[in-house]
Amino acid sequence: MTNGKFVFSFAILAAAACSATPNAPSSAQSINSGNALDPTKTRVPRNSPYDPNLKNVPATTGRANLPLTSPPFAVSTIGKFDEPFAMAFTPRGDLLVTEKAGKLMVRTADGAMGEVTGVPKVAAGGQGGLLDVAVAPDFTRSRTIYLSYAEPGAAGSALALAKGTLDIDDECVASPCPLHGAKLSNAAVIWRSGMNGPGGQFGANILFSPDGKYLFLSSGERQRFSPAQDPKQALGKILRLTLDGKAAPGNPMYDKGGVEAMTWSTGHRNPYGMAFAPDGRLWEEEMGPRGGDELNLIVAGRNYGWPIVSNGDNYSGQPIPDHPSRPDFEAPKLWWNPSISPGGMIYYSGDMFLALKGSLLIAALSGEALIQVRVAGDTATPVAQWRMGGRIRDVAQAADGSIWLLEDEGKLVRLSK
Template sequence: MRPRSVLILSGLIAGTALAVLPILANGRTVGARDYSPTQPFAVQAVADFDTPWAIAALPDGRMLVTEHAGHLFVVTPEGEKTEISGVPEVHQQGQLGMHDVAPAPDFAQSGLIYLTYAAPGEDGSQIVLARARLDGASLSDVEELWRQPQGGGGGHPGAIIAFDPAGEHLFLTLGERTLSDTAQDPAQARGKVLRLMLDGSTPADNPFADEVGVAAQLWTLGNRNPYGLAFAPDGQLWLHEMGPRGGDELNLIAPGLNYGWPVVSNGSNYSGSAIPDHDERPEFEAPRLSWTPVIAPAGMVFYTGDLFPDWQGSALIGGLAARGLVRVTVDGDQADEAERWDMDARIRDVAMAPDGAVWLIEDDAPGQLLRLTPRD
């Protein structure tokens, strides 16, 4: 007999409404929240960048920073910036451009980093996952590991990287590129989370591994615009994605599940017309937490450092519309917003350094790289 998940995927390809059964009912919905009256951190502006998009900490405390137009930098905690040469050609338009950067799990030994970006193509831009070696101030051995099979579409690139705790697999988010119906098409990468080996190949134990092409690489379906992906200390994978008018989501990610976009959403269409809520279609997995009004979440890290002991195990999420930093507590499969701090700027990404400091990058030109340490 074929595995149930593969039979379900075959049904989806055939156009039925079948989906893997959800793991839980609808989660918590957060309305408008006030900013916390005090900030337990001091903010140090370290460096400025031109429309930065992503940040990642290196083991020695330096930060990798991408700029949307196609630039990559290494910056020291003191603010010394070095631009890295050898970056692949990037197609920059609207929300598309250079996206995520992540050091390999064995970076200290290999010097490898991973990049995502929109690359030019004959049928429109395609999201690409690449790997390269960081040699001083340049990239060498640049290797394209995965390319979105279907080009074109609008914004909503996703393109966020996460490694599992064992450092054996790479997870990659793909937005639906504003072509909403493609999020339910297993033959297309849009609106999905993929699970790959570190070399870009397909793991044999993926939920739909018996299928071909993109379908074999799928971990989840029905994701709209996912800009945050991270493993919690307990090993569970969490993802946030932007909703339309309302309905930003924080989802607990499990293999083979369908999260419903565009069939369901806790928000409404931009025109104001209604979309069925998750609780009206229980065959789709519901978010553990949703926001209406939206915070426009971007970037996410689970805090495991020592500088902020009260934050241990919390998810720290940047807010573009919220213009702040949001702390979410996670207890098993449940989540709730605990605090929200006004940063007076659109926060594009969040990272934690080896010393426990929290780093933020502003979505602006110039956008500041900020270091947060305890106020006392």
């Protein structure tokens, strides 16, 4: 590894703090009213909205569940973290890993580990905390990275984006190179979701457009259901932003301003993974309720139907109409029931596993699996569901084509030949 000191500048995707409203109403409906909330006086709804006039038309195609098989990889454990959430490689091979409690960790290419100090305070607990990390397209020049996290506020947590500088001192006198210090400074938030309050399901996945000019952010609906269909709320959406966190020109509703100007697609539940195929198509996967996990082909301006339709049911057992019940909504290309609980996702482009080229690799939490889906144009075909023996939270491709997995229980795993 190169001796000396290098500097990263970064953008933090944080969550907004709205001012508290006195005497906040206690009904679940108040969550969708646009007011700030007192999380001690509110609860998320139990079930999705029920429309007795909507007749269920069952989904009969697209189910992607496959039998679990043994993985065709050499599997080695190469690290350990405390409740990690996401990871990203820098161009020189260092690995950045977020831990939900609020730590940003660095694993150097030589295998040394260190913590970055100065990371913003997070609202840790449940599904919240320090979430995604992404390396900017111009990282080699700018040293910019992005973080997403649940930010505490007087009315509860919310999701948000900022810039700062990360200094890492890696003077080496031995191998592996010890980290003498890693510090984050000059952080400045550049995007916030608003709508502070209770609930998990932050989404919070960060992806850059193929031309490197724009940032896509997935924003979950926080277990509140109806915000996913509210155009004025940034919850339950996929957003397309400039690299400075503003609405991106060319968005479907750019001329309307506000949240609508930022929105690329709507009607999402808990979108955890996004990836571009080489043809420019954007693929996204998200957690359904009890069943109904989805792989979607994202088309600008489309509505994906949550919480009105889903190929799963409420956790209480109350049914939700399947996607064919409302053909005006965009249906998933594939869906899983029983649930696999998808985590991170990549499009594999490496040379180590030629059979995986042209495929999406999806991390599965409750499924304890790595899933291969081959995509071609607008079609997706499930290929394999490999038993990994642990809850897989995130997946990444290293420069040599090896596949790295991050387990919920903390293990960092490398898959190779």
